[in-house]
Amino acid sequence: MRSFLKIQLSAIGIFALVKSMRPVLLENEIPEWGKIFIFSFPNLCEAIIGVITLIMLGLFAQQKLSWIAKLKKIKLYLIATFLAGVYVITQELKFHSLGGKNVYDPNDVLFSIIGLCFGLILVL
Numbered sequence: 001m002r003s004f005l006k007i008q009l010s011a012i013g014i015f016a017l018v019k020s021m022r023p024v025l026l027e028n029e030i031p032e033w034g035k036i037f038i039f040s041f042p043n044l045c046e047a048i049i050g051v052i053t054l055i056m057l058g059l060f061a062q063q064k065l066s067w068i069a070k071l072k073k074i075k076l077y078l079i080a081t082f083l084a085g086v087y088v089i090t091q092e093l094k095f096h097s098l099g100g101k102n103v104y105d106p107n108d109v110l111f112s113i114i115g116l117c118f119g120l121i122l123v124l
Contacts, residue, residue: 001056001059004052004055004056004059004123005056007048007052007119007122007123008048008049008052008053008056011045011048011049011052012045012049014045015042015045015046015049018038018041018042018045019042021038022038022039025038026038036107039105039107039108040105040107040108040110040111041111043088043092043108043109043111043112043115044111044112044114044115044118045115046088046112046115047084047085047088047111047112047113047114047115047116047118047119048115048116048118048119048122049119050084050087050088050116050119051080051081051084051115051116051119051120051123052119052122052123053084054080054081054083054084055076055077055080055081055123057080058071058076058077058079058080059073059076062076074124077120077123077124078120081116081119081120084116084119085112085113085116088112088115088116089109089112089113092104092105092108092109092112093109
């Protein structure tokens with residue numbers, strides 16, 4: 001559980017750093033791929049944070065609820081990643097705005113999917 005917390009705090013720190021650097025980076029001439037990265041990378045971090053949060057909640061629930069305790073960890077990880085994916089992708093596609101005002105960008109969807117996969121890989 002402690003290693004999951006370290007991953008999550010690292011993702012939050014990187015997320016905050018990239019978001020805070022946006023104005024400075026955009027003042028300078030940067031290539032288009034750099035702009036895409038600056039605007040879409042936070043989605044990758046958010047997906048990782050979502051996966052880790054749901055996995056930690058699932059592990060906590062395993063200790064408290066017998067029917068969840070029967071799940072193997074890999075199934076718990078996959079379910080958490082799936083649920084995080086549903087939330088992240090439906091937000092990007094504007095099915096809801098629970099995460100705030102959102103602008104559709106296919107690069108954001110791509111970075112979100114990469115973040116979901118990377119979050120799962122990190123815990124495995």
